[in-house]
Amino acid sequence: MTIKEVCSKFNVSPDTLRYYERVGVIPEVRRTSGGIRDYSDDDIKWVETATCFRSAGMPIELLIEYVKLYQEGDHTISARCDLLKEARERILIERKKFDDALKKMDYKIKVYENAVETGKLEWNKDNNCCCCNKS
Amino acid sequence: MTIKEVCSKFNVSPDTLRYYERVGVIPEVRRTSGGIRDYSDDDIKWVETATCFRSAGMPIELLIEYVKLYQEGDHTISARCDLLKEARERILIERKKFDDALKKMDYKIKVYENAVETGKLEWNKDNNCCCCNKS
DNA sequence: TATTGACTTGGAGTTAACTCTAAGGTATAT
């Protein structure tokens, strides 16, 4: 598969894919006799993993570390497992922050929608919710 | 409340709070006669909102826009509401990406944990899951 | 009252993750 095809498959730029390969976020991709990248099925799976994990905010450094461990062979399996578990915890923490923000937003949206209808802002006076009354 | 107290309350640096104020992520904070910031309850609510929304990846620019609208008065209520709804949609999209990554990680962790136990990697051959078999 | 530590501003520097540029090679349609 050409770089262009992989790009449109995962919605990333060619520059990004070349950058990922250069810094080691994915293993090296085989070239044609002309020197042009030809992504194998495995390469594509690496790109899939990389873009998926990156989309979840997993830092490049962690992905590089993972690829390094992978290339060292099977004796790094438990290290890779630990790395993934740690990454998992981080993502759970981040997701919690998203949920907190959503809660706050939902409250504010409700107040504003009510204001658009009735013509006046009515913040919850007892402040029992997660949100501030003002702003 | 002093800048230091606000910092430890929301776990951000003084530099960050001063930066937020300077660029308009929060409205201007009143100073003491000596020129030192003294955060009011409302200021603190603004900081709470800002840090909460930033933690969810909401860009600075959006927060600045929100504060601007707020300062223009009540005729911007529906615009503020629209802004929050759009932000909400974005966060839902981002959270979906987190869930996708978590799914992939959980599968990989399971495979690796099994490998640590049994001594060999057993990727799901029929590839019915969201994940790649290799990597 | 002197020292210590925290505060102020304006502006420069840093970091992660791309993104672009230059100079040139490859592949395909006319």
Added chain:
DNA sequence: ATATACCTTAGAGTTAACTCCAAGTCAATA
């Protein structure tokens, strides 16, 4: 055969969001 579109590398530039620095002021303690 040549134009066009896409590919290559190395390295420089960009962007968001801080983070640090210098030079000076303020406040609490010994």
